[in-house]
Amino acid sequence: MNIKLFITGGTLDKVYNSRSGALEFDQSHVPQMLAQSRMTLEVTTEVLFLKDSLEFTEQDRELIVSKCRDCREKNIVISHGTDTMVETAQLLDKHIKDKTVVLFGAMIPYSIKNSDALFNLGTALSAAKNKPGVYIAMNGQIFTSDTVQKNKQLGVFE
Amino acid sequence: MNIKLFITGGTLDKVYNSRSGALEFDQSHVPQMLAQSRMTLEVTTEVLFLKDSLEFTEQDRELIVSKCRDCREKNIVISHGTDTMVETAQLLDKHIKDKTVVLFGAMIPYSIKNSDALFNLGTALSAAKNKPGVYIAMNGQIFTSDTVQKNKQLGVFE
Amino acid sequence: MNIKLFITGGTLDKVYNSRSGALEFDQSHVPQMLAQSRMTLEVTTEVLFLKDSLEFTEQDRELIVSKCRDCREKNIVISHGTDTMVETAQLLDKHIKDKTVVLFGAMIPYSIKNSDALFNLGTALSAAKNKPGVYIAMNGQIFTSDTVQKNKQLGVFE
Amino acid sequence: MNIKLFITGGTLDKVYNSRSGALEFDQSHVPQMLAQSRMTLEVTTEVLFLKDSLEFTEQDRELIVSKCRDCREKNIVISHGTDTMVETAQLLDKHIKDKTVVLFGAMIPYSIKNSDALFNLGTALSAAKNKPGVYIAMNGQIFTSDTVQKNKQLGVFE
Numbered sequence: 335m336n337i338k339l340f341i342t343g344g345t346l347d348k349v350y351n352s353r354s355g356a357l358e359f360d361q362s363h364v365p366q367m368l369a370q371s372r373m374t375l376e377v378t379t380e381v382l383f384l385k386d387s388l389e390f391t392e393q394d395r396e397l398i399v400s401k402c403r404d405c406r407e408k409n410i411v412i413s414h415g416t417d418t419m420v421e422t423a424q425l426l427d428k429h430i431k432d433k434t435v436v437l438f439g440a441m442i443p444y445s446i447k448n449s450d451a452l453f454n455l456g457t458a459l460s461a462a463k464n465k466p467g468v469y470i471a472m473n474g475q476i477f478t479s480d481t482v483q484k485n486k487q488l489g490v491f492e
Numbered sequence: 493m494n495i496k497l498f499i500t501g502g503t504l505d506k507v508y509n510s511r512s513g514a515l516e517f518d519q520s521h522v523p524q525m526l527a528q529s530r531m532t533l534e535v536t537t538e539v540l541f542l543k544d545s546l547e548f549t550e551q552d553r554e555l556i557v558s559k560c561r562d563c564r565e566k567n568i569v570i571s572h573g574t575d576t577m578v579e580t581a582q583l584l585d586k587h588i589k590d591k592t593v594v595l596f597g598a599m600i601p602y603s604i605k606n607s608d609a610l611f612n613l614g615t616a617l618s619a620a621k622n623k624p625g626v627y628i629a630m631n632g633q634i635f636t637s638d639t640v641q642k643n644k645q646l647g648v649f650e
Numbered sequence: 651m652n653i654k655l656f657i658t659g660g661t662l663d664k665v666y667n668s669r670s671g672a673l674e675f676d677q678s679h680v681p682q683m684l685a686q687s688r689m690t691l692e693v694t695t696e697v698l699f700l701k702d703s704l705e706f707t708e709q710d711r712e713l714i715v716s717k718c719r720d721c722r723e724k725n726i727v728i729s730h731g732t733d734t735m736v737e738t739a740q741l742l743d744k745h746i747k748d749k750t751v752v753l754f755g756a757m758i759p760y761s762i763k764n765s766d767a768l769f770n771l772g773t774a775l776s777a778a779k780n781k782p783g784v785y786i787a788m789n790g791q792i793f794t795s796d797t798v799q800k801n802k803q804l805g806v807f808e
Numbered sequence: 809m810n811i812k813l814f815i816t817g818g819t820l821d822k823v824y825n826s827r828s829g830a831l832e833f834d835q836s837h838v839p840q841m842l843a844q845s846r847m848t849l850e851v852t853t854e855v856l857f858l859k860d861s862l863e864f865t866e867q868d869r870e871l872i873v874s875k876c877r878d879c880r881e882k883n884i885v886i887s888h889g890t891d892t893m894v895e896t897a898q899l900l901d902k903h904i905k906d907k908t909v910v911l912f913g914a915m916i917p918y919s920i921k922n923s924d925a926l927f928n929l930g931t932a933l934s935a936a937k938n939k940p941g942v943y944i945a946m947n948g949q950i951f952t953s954d955t956v957q958k959n960k961q962l963g964v965f966e
Contacts, residue, residue: 456614689948772930
């Protein structure tokens with residue numbers, strides 16, 4: 335099974351910029367995370383863009399959909415900001431019927447000591463072999479796109 | 493779904509002892525890992541012992557089997573040293589027929605910066621909802637106990 | 651030699667708030683840093699407040715001065731945001747003549763993997779035994795308060 | 809002031825080898841530590857060898873002495889295992905009269921989360937500008953070579 339992993343940014347990939355004092359994007363940490371995981375799956379990564387998901391345009395989301403539709407692989411994982419992850423999942427669910435697509439992200443950037451990013455990557459890669467459908471892998475759970483929402487008060491998916 | 497997580501030690505839980513210069517057991521890091529993961533599953537942990545799995549006695553393995561058999565939960569995860577993980581999985585497979593048991597561990601201790609432990613925990617907790625059987629969750633894959641071995645040369649399960 | 655360590659916040663002590671997505675103050679990490687350092691000096695810590703140094707009021711700075719003047723110890727270290735560290739150092743230099751006061755901070759929060767905080771603490775504690783005067787310990791150097799400025803372009807003191 | 813930093817190994821530079829399960833040498837982390845420290849001193853590094861200081865031969869120690877004597881710089885820092893650091897310091901003290909030499913190491917390897925290595929580097933670089941002599945920078949203190957010993961029970965220098 336070959337897995338395609340599309341990278342779109344999100345909290346997971348933010349790093350502290352010591353000049354601005356803000357969390358920004360530099361380059362993706364997903365390749366480093368895959369190395370740290372010591373996983374032996376066949377995973378091909380592709381960076382689509384590095385953005386906060388609150389700043390995704392309609393075109394960004396359409397790019398994600400077309401990339402998922404057009405890639406050779408039947409098993410897809412997407413790193414994605416948590417704020418509009420459900421929205422993208424629901425759009426994917428309308429357009430992708432014969433593939434397994436799993437979205438994941440992090441509540442704490444990978445660059446920060448206490449990050450949940452590596453754990454969520456483990457959950458997401460496990461879910462990539464599920465039957466066709468669009469899933470969200472967060473908080474140790476695999477949600478289907480139509481039964482999940484982010485509780486912004488608690489910072490968890492439910 | 494309530495998950496029981498039995499802790500038995502292994503590389504995952506080793507820490508550097510600055511006096512002896514060796515990696516030893518102090519206390520389990522699994523509770524801290526569960527907190528870092530931000531998972532929202534119902535997980536109850538229980539430390540059976542903290543040992544290198546090369547030093548497991550027959551009695552240690554029997555304790556693991558009886559604990560799995562006797563606990564209320566139908567979904568069980570076990571943290572375990574990688575060196576004899578397959579052996580314990582095969583013993584469990586003989587005795588536990590109606591429950592899902594997932595063994596996981598780490599090639600690098602959680603106390604070391606580049607550890608795979610958190611990733612493997614994500615994979616293991618995902619597999620805990622599989623149909624009854626005994627599984628090993630390592631290297632991003634879910635193996636069944638009868639089709640897996642540790643390649644000690646490469647340090648991976650296959 | 652007893653060292654007083656006053657804690658005032660700054661980048662050093664910021665942590666990522668997963669709800670707001672911003673770096674904020676929760677509690678000081680300086681006690682944890684002292685434990686990690688394995689230092690055997692006699693250090694007493696006191697949190698004055700946890701603030702970004704750009705938000706220091708005149709009263710905040712006066713509190714720092716009076717605390718330095720009134721404490722029993724002759725050797726003082728202060729954790730401080732880098733943006734107005736020089737300003738506080740110059741005020742202290744006017745009022746404290748018979749004590750050694752060393753300000754330090756971090757360009758990257760201690761909660762982030764690549765932080766310089768622990769290194770700067772090492773430099774600052776070393777400088778605490780210097781002859782009376784007000785010093786800034788950053789970038790591996792000990793500056794006197796009248797010959798230092800922060801180069802915000804480069805993010806270094808010079 | 810140009811500082812020469814000789815690297816000789818020690819606990820500081822050990823990494824976990826997931827195949828052997830032991831802490832071994834791979835390559836030095838000192839360059840990465842210097843980058844993390846954001847120091848702006850002029851430091852030139854040179855790896856002499858990577859060894860546990862218990863395994864130093866007479867020749868190893870003679871190499872350290874001759875390197876310190878022959879280098880252009882008057883200010884020298886040496887990363888060194890803690891177990892025989894005092895012995896090397898005392899040998900250096902006999903042969904190097906006109907330079908400042910500071911030895912430092914770590915009780916916990918830099919590759920382990922809770923390491924004191926970066927802190928000790930901060931202390932050591934600060935001490936490199938001291939008046940000529942041979943010093944040990946550990947536990948936040950600067951010791952002279954004739955008044956220090958390692959308390960192996962407590963794991964501290966005193």
